[in-house]
Amino acid sequence: MAVNLNDLRELAYQNLSSSALDYYRSGSRDERTLARNEQAWSEIELWPRVMVDVSKRTLETTVLGQRIDAPILVAPTAFHGLAHADAELGTARAARGTVMCLSTLSNTAVERVVATVGGPVWFQLYVYKDRGAARALVERAEAAGCSALVLTVDAPVLGVRERDVRNRFTLPKHLSMPNALPDADTLPEVDDSGLGTWFAQLLDESLSWNDLNWLASITSLPIVVKGVVRHDDARRAQDHGARAIVVSNHGGRQLDGSVPTAVALPHVVDATDLEVYVDGGIRRGHDVLRALALGARAVLVGRPVLWGLAANGAAGARRALDILRGELDEAMALSGCASVEDVGDWLIRP
Amino acid sequence: MAVNLNDLRELAYQNLSSSALDYYRSGSRDERTLARNEQAWSEIELWPRVMVDVSKRTLETTVLGQRIDAPILVAPTAFHGLAHADAELGTARAARGTVMCLSTLSNTAVERVVATVGGPVWFQLYVYKDRGAARALVERAEAAGCSALVLTVDAPVLGVRERDVRNRFTLPKHLSMPNALPDADTLPEVDDSGLGTWFAQLLDESLSWNDLNWLASITSLPIVVKGVVRHDDARRAQDHGARAIVVSNHGGRQLDGSVPTAVALPHVVDATDLEVYVDGGIRRGHDVLRALALGARAVLVGRPVLWGLAANGAAGARRALDILRGELDEAMALSGCASVEDVGDWLIRP
Amino acid sequence: MAVNLNDLRELAYQNLSSSALDYYRSGSRDERTLARNEQAWSEIELWPRVMVDVSKRTLETTVLGQRIDAPILVAPTAFHGLAHADAELGTARAARGTVMCLSTLSNTAVERVVATVGGPVWFQLYVYKDRGAARALVERAEAAGCSALVLTVDAPVLGVRERDVRNRFTLPKHLSMPNALPDADTLPEVDDSGLGTWFAQLLDESLSWNDLNWLASITSLPIVVKGVVRHDDARRAQDHGARAIVVSNHGGRQLDGSVPTAVALPHVVDATDLEVYVDGGIRRGHDVLRALALGARAVLVGRPVLWGLAANGAAGARRALDILRGELDEAMALSGCASVEDVGDWLIRP
Amino acid sequence: MAVNLNDLRELAYQNLSSSALDYYRSGSRDERTLARNEQAWSEIELWPRVMVDVSKRTLETTVLGQRIDAPILVAPTAFHGLAHADAELGTARAARGTVMCLSTLSNTAVERVVATVGGPVWFQLYVYKDRGAARALVERAEAAGCSALVLTVDAPVLGVRERDVRNRFTLPKHLSMPNALPDADTLPEVDDSGLGTWFAQLLDESLSWNDLNWLASITSLPIVVKGVVRHDDARRAQDHGARAIVVSNHGGRQLDGSVPTAVALPHVVDATDLEVYVDGGIRRGHDVLRALALGARAVLVGRPVLWGLAANGAAGARRALDILRGELDEAMALSGCASVEDVGDWLIRP
Helix, strand or coil, X not given: CCCCHHHHHHHHHHHCCHHHHHHHHCCCCCCHHHHHHHHHHHCCCECCCCCCCCCCCCCCEEECCEEECCCEEECCCCCHHHCCCCHHHHHHHHCCXXXXXXXCCCCCCHHHHHHXXXXXXXXXXXXXXXXXXXXXXXXXXXXXXXXXXXXXXXXXXXXXXXXXXXXXXXXXXXXXXXXXXXXXXXXXXXXXXXXXXXXXXXXXXXXXXXXXXXXXXXXXXXXXXXXXXXXXXXXXXHHCCCCEEEECCHHHCCCCCXXXXXXXXXXXXXXXXXXXXXXXXXXXXXXXHHHHHCCXXXXXXXXXXXXXXHHHHHXXXXXXXXXXXXXXXXXXXXXXXXXXXXXXXXXXXX | CCCCHHHHHHHHHHHCCHHHHHHHHCCCCCCHHHHHXXXXXXXXXXXXXXXXXXXXXXXXXXXXCEEECCCEEECCCCCHHHCCCCHHHHHHHHCCCCCEEECCCCCCCHHXXXXXXXXXXXXXXCCECCHHHHHHHHHHHHHHCCCXXXXXXXXXXXXXXXXXXXXXXXXXXXXXXXCCXXXXXXXXCCCCCHHHHHHHHHECCCCCHHHHHHHHHCCCCCEEEEEECCHHHHHHHHHCCCCEEEECCHHHCCCCCECCHHHHHHHHHHHCCCEEEEECCCCCXXXXXXXXXXXXXXXXXCHHHHHHHHXXXXXXXXXXXXXHHHHHHHHHHHHCCCCHHHCCHHHHCC | CCCCHHHHHHHHHHHCCHHHHHHHHCCCXXXXXXXXXXXXXXXXXXXXXXXXXXXXXXXXXXXXXXXXCCCEEECCCCCHHHCCCCHHHHHHHHCCCCCEEECCCCCCCHHHHHHHHCCCEEEEECCECCHHHHHHHHHHHHHHCCCEEEEECCCCCCCCCHHHHHHCCCCCCCCCCCCCCXXXXXXXXXXXXXXXXXXXXXXXXXXXXXXXXXXXXXXXXXXXXXXXCCHHHHHHHHHCCCCEEEECCHHHCXXXXXXCHHHHHHHHHHHCCCEEEEECCCCCHHHHHHHHHCCCCEEEECHHHHHHHHHHHHHHHHHHHHHHHHHHHHHHHHHCCCCHHHCCHHHHCC | CCCCHHHHHHHHHHHCCHHHHHHHHCCCCXXXXXXXXXXXXXXCCECCCCCCCCCCCCCCEEECCEEECCCEEECXXXXXXXXXXXXXXXXXXHCCCCCEXXXXXXXXXXXXXXXXXXXXXXXXXXXXCCHHHHHHHHHHHHHHCCCEEEEECCCCCCCCXXXXXXXXXXXXCCCCCXXXXXXXXXXXXXXXXXXXXXXXXHECCCCCHHHHHHHHHCCCCCXXXXXXXXXXXXXXXXXXXXXXXXXXXXXXXXXXXXXXXXHHHHHHHHHCCCEEEEECCCCCHHHHHHHHHCCCCEEEECHHHHHHXXXXXXXXXXXXXXXXXXXXXXXXXXXXXXXXXXXXXXXXXX
């Protein structure tokens, strides 16, 4: 059985096509931010407290008022059908007990995912140039029963993942994007990344903060803004109606050279009263603990869930989450924290 | 003959079973703290004094009033029977001239060790959930003639050493834990680390500072608190009756990501009037000198003694200690220090 | 097709003679500055803004009042004939839309290059000991239609590139230096770098700031001073009549150990009101963005253009520039910058 | 022909016995200071001045009033007979134009060396426990015509070079130490470093600052104190009559972990009015320039001269010095320095 997330990744590497593997693993350009994300967490040294009664521990917390069993959410990632035949339904079953963020670019319709998961689903949104279509998608997600929108703000264009360009990445014939517009629910076959081309054709490069007000006006769902690294942008998100922020650099897949999220996180936390989540490079429960100590309310994990799904379907994806929860429990016990409320920045200071 | 501790380690690697070797060598999880411990010492640069009469040198010092021949103690480590048939009796013979800390998890009864060593033995204590059993163990150690208790405070649960999980680590049939409860004096065979399971079943996860007062109330022995890295915990240890503190992260085997002890040490020294010792990553007498310069009264060494024991029994363990003492003598002479009292923080400042 | 500049470099490595390759790739002595140049850019972390309308983007800017399609100029580099039969004419065709700096040490006469490029050519100047000859060369460049002089100031002697010494570097028979003096338009064959010997024989080691006034007095062209890393030298350049400055360490080919240009750049920017350009180690459009954020008006790229020229002539050289422009466009979009005026030092600060 | 010192080292590695090679190359213990010495120079970044007339350059300077052709002295090193049959006489011939420091542990008598070199020889002194013998040696050096004494102060005991211990290092039969006491002019054959044993038997571990006054009282020669890294020791050296100081950690051969000399140098320079020299890890003329910029009056080089001597006798040793002088000349020209007086700390500051 997989002992850690590296084990799951190794298993996934054996199961995935090289094109799918490259799509999942890649960062943009030199993959510097991809590497720095992981490194930055590991460089944060912990100063544990001892002799604290940790015999009764809980990882429970809430995000946007929703109780979850640990501060670990499933990040929105595209194309789970590349990992396993169960695609997003497998992930949904694995996600029970926490929030699943479903990508606009899923291979499974949002309605089927919500029906399967039996728990809270947050819908990740890319905004079309065609605002009518954008509005229709928002309404569809709300009607399906999603409980929040996660607006991705760091992708006016797609960061170039060179592996995908070389592979001329596209979706295999049996997979589509049922949340997308019916006449654009597959990726084109081009001498480039098919996803990059799809982005450039359909998504709105003009999105700005006022559009956040527009979005809030067409939905009753709370809006989570994902992709912020700057304190001033955090403030703007709050001012324009966001209910929460995800500090993210898109897993190192957009602006290469962008600051690692572990470095950006405290700046965003200091700038806002909103709930702040973080993703990017979380590979150990110990990294979750570091994120909490820096002021995050929860983390999102993307690739590790995909490695689990590719390794062994829903059970594998659940194993990924269980590993992280187990490690977080261990790290909290060894830091003198019986609950996430006990974690503070004292843990990363002498 | 072994010139340095690396030589002894290489010899030990040839003699040990892979499971025992993994048990000794491993740190928890990514083994980051394990690696950082050694690195942190080596990064401390020395600013030696010259033209000091060092023709008459001594390494002698005292710990808790006990005179020892050098500020180097034998750290408590478990299961010396994995290294050599003489087990803790071999180590005890090697330890003459200094303090041997004997683990609760030894393969030799405390009474036999004390009888053999002919010198001071400090008993390392893990506290059972069953406080009656805990008390009985304390009384046994005191009756056997131990001269101090070393309370381990950084292990409410066992940090996961993944090598042990993969190896399903347990004790071979011919070894037991004669200091442990008679009905739990072996490790279980489970699909996990047997030691981790034993810990979770028997040891008290609720231990807190008030229990230190309780412990002091049931013994006349001085109590050394082992496993502190924070200044506030150092203060609490003092306030609750500890007589000395060991700055330790359990050799990188508990909270992975914990600060290296060389970094934590001065914070603890500044916070307390108690004697402060340190362990973790000491691989040269030069590291002992650095620890003294940072304010430690003495160091504890664990793995090097085990490498020596595995390489050549009692003679090998003694060689490990002799190597360190020889290197410390050399480093002191070359720093202008004729005795440990001459060492100060001037040695690590321009 | 080459996705990035590394691809072009790999292609070039297959086409070039080992001597030519060594001449292009080498830095001086230990090649430390060569390596540090690239590294220093990549270490500058970006703090992108999100939710900015970047649907209408332009890379256009001006240098010395000349409109160019992106802030990326072709640096002056010697001996393009080593890379491709089209030599500097190939580069000139590739450079359309921007400024081409032509080296004194070109294998093509300045008149032919200016006639071919159809765009602005800046003439890079080495000053002969023989001031009459120097003046003649300046007048020739001006007469040919060059629109600026780029005076190299970091090469009173040639930094020793040890690869060239070992290769006894010289030009193949079919190549000459038609901008050079007729009786010194080839490199000597010596037991050393032929170029180093040529330099020592002909160029003026006594050049000083007053000579800049002299140079300004004999030409109507604006003078760009190339090779400054110090704030006080930037100030002197301005005081003595320079119109712009290139922060440069000659691509790591002159003083080994010299500060990387990414580190020097802000010091020069702070010291002067002139336009400041920078070169050295720019390998991604993202590095161009970093240079702009540090206050550069534009960058110059040398080796990448040569890799492109060696890989595929004019088309390859153009591909190098197109790759950089494409990456800069991507990086600007992902940083919330619709034009180069939007870039500021906020992008490299939390 | 050797282009740089690495070339000479490679040649030497082919000519030397493994025991002699190990003796020359080794540092003490983990050889950390050995490695750090070189690294620390290379990390000092240079901020060159441009547009300075450097057409008339000189490297000349003085040490203790003695004019030398460049600020590069031959450091005292032992046993040149291991490198070449000409031993110290070869080095002496190579050293013309600068100062040769001759070790107490030379394989050639001081009288023959002085007669050969025709230039200034400084005699490096180890002080015997037998002060009568020590005095006799000082008088002998003075009578031979040495012009200064270099008192080594960082070696009350010999730092352990583990390679020598493993090799049971001793001198081959045909080599002796004619400057040493007649009854101790060879190294013993022991199960350890023969040199370490010789040191422990004969040299004075009690040497202190008052002995510097004693030394000054028995000689008219100026005394250079070699082996200081601390500002307070520099002050003490001055107060007790030293005429100059060598910042040195004995080439990383004494206290391993000692600060690299490039880091210690400015602290010593700030503390004293004496001439300050430095050695350790100088491998390029560029490092000499860095040392001058940090305030050193000159550097000493040890191993590179030995590599040259082993590679090609006197000519090789001279080549080592010529390489360094050539590189220094290049680096000065490229930094805008026509003489060593022009070098200042501005060169290592923005």
